[in-house]
Every structure is written in C-alpha cells, then in structure tokens.
Amino acid sequence: MTETASLHSVPQAPTAPEPGARRFRSELRYLLSGLPLGLAAFTVTVTGAVLGVSTLVIWAGLPILAGTLRAARALANLERRRVTAVTGRPLPPHRPRPSGTGWAGTLRAVRDPRSWRDLVHLVVAFPLQVLTFSVALTWTLGGIGELLYATWSWSLPRGQDNQGLAELIFDTSSRAVDIGFNTAIGVFLLATAVPVVRSLAALQTRLATALLTDRAV
Numbered sequence: 001m002t003e004t005a006s007l008h009s010v011p012q013a014p015t016a017p018e019p020g021a022r023r024f025r026s027e028l029r030y031l032l033s034g035l036p037l038g039l040a041a042f043t044v045t046v047t048g049a050v051l052g053v054s055t056l057v058i059w060a061g062l063p064i065l066a067g068t069l070r071a072a073r074a075l076a077n078l079e080r081r082r083v084t085a086v087t088g089r090p091l092p093p094h095r096p097r098p099s100g101t102g103w104a105g106t107l108r109a110v111r112d113p114r115s116w117r118d119l120v121h122l123v124v125a126f127p128l129q130v131l132t133f134s135v136a137l138t139w140t141l142g143g144i145g146e147l148l149y150a151t152w153s154w155s156l157p158r159g160q161d162n163q164g165l166a167e168l169i170f171d172t173s174s175r176a177v178d179i180g181f182n183t184a185i186g187v188f189l190l191a192t193a194v195p196v197v198r199s200l201a202a203l204q205t206r207l208a209t210a211l212l213t214d215r216a217v
Contacts, residue, residue, distance in 0.1 A: 027086055028197050030085075030086040030204075031133055032137065038125060041126070044068070045122045045123060049068055052068055065110050069115040069119060072122055073115050075122055076118035079121070079122075079125075080208070087205055118211075121212055128204060129204065132200040135196070139189055140189075143185075147190060148186070164182075
C-alpha cells in the first residue's frame, strides 16, 4: 500500500524562492494557464459526475463515477504540481488510497473521500480561475495598452457622439489631457501589477491547499 501511494503522491522536494521578475512571470503564467486547464477539468468532472449519478439506477453509474473520480485525482495531482511550482514550497502530504481493479476497486474509488475532495476542488476552483484569469489579463495587457495609448489612440473615432473617459471626467476635448490621463492609468496598472497578480495567485493556491491536501496551511 505504501508503494502504491508513493506512485500517486506529489513530489515534495522544496525549491528555492524565485527572484522578483521571474516570480511575477511564474505567477502570471500560473493564472493564465489556469483557465484552459480549469475549463477542461470542470467539463470532465461535471459531465462525468452528472452522467454517473443519473445512471446509478442501472449500475452503469458506478464505473462512470469511479472513472470520473480517477480523472479528478489525476487533474488534481496536476494542480498540486502547479501550486508547488509557483509557490516554491511543497504542499502538505496527500496520500490517496489505492482503489485496485474490478468491482471492489470501483466501489473503493467511489467511496474514497479524498477523490471527492479532488472533484469538489476542480468544480469550486473554476469560477475563481475565470475571475483570476480575467483580472490578471486585463491588469497586465490593459496596463500595456494604456501606457502606449499615445501610439494607437489616433485610430479611435472622434466626434460629439464618441467621448473618451478623460473628456467625461474633465469636461475637455484636449488631446493632451486625453493622452496624459490614459497614460497615467497605464502607469498605475503596471505599477500595481505585481502585488495584484501575487494576491490572485495566493488566493488560488490557498484554495488548492485547503482542498487538495490532508491539512490546510
């Protein structure tokens, strides 16, 4: 049993904390890659769980649920590795129970509470991944776009029916005010991008730590 559990456990080797710029890129990559992975995990787990529960009456649901929970375990293990990589710290121990094969293995897989916790995490984490992806992408790309506003603002339609934010706030159509205002927004977004991205990554990794390990830290 110890040997089998070790095959499913996440590598626990500690890694050194990354320097500032590299850590920011790592956290941003973690947030941006979380949405496609989360979408795939959410689709697999919800579809499998609904199909399995709805067919339990004809017993076909048991192997479907067992397969879904095994898939959830594999996807959760991937998230554990991602969390370890982005934080530089190994997660607390997680020792899944081996399910085995045949009907006995199917029943053990369905009754394993850790696998259900993995599934719950994949479902609960998806809305958070949508939020963190959207904010991180908007904050960084929006900041770059606003910082370079002077280089592309000429393409925006002008006229009485097309008023920019600066014109609405300051009641002026001055081109200099418009460029200065939007450039200042870009400076603010990029200046605060590191703490914002770090906070979003911490929020997501704490949820994973709480649900994907034997104890929360």
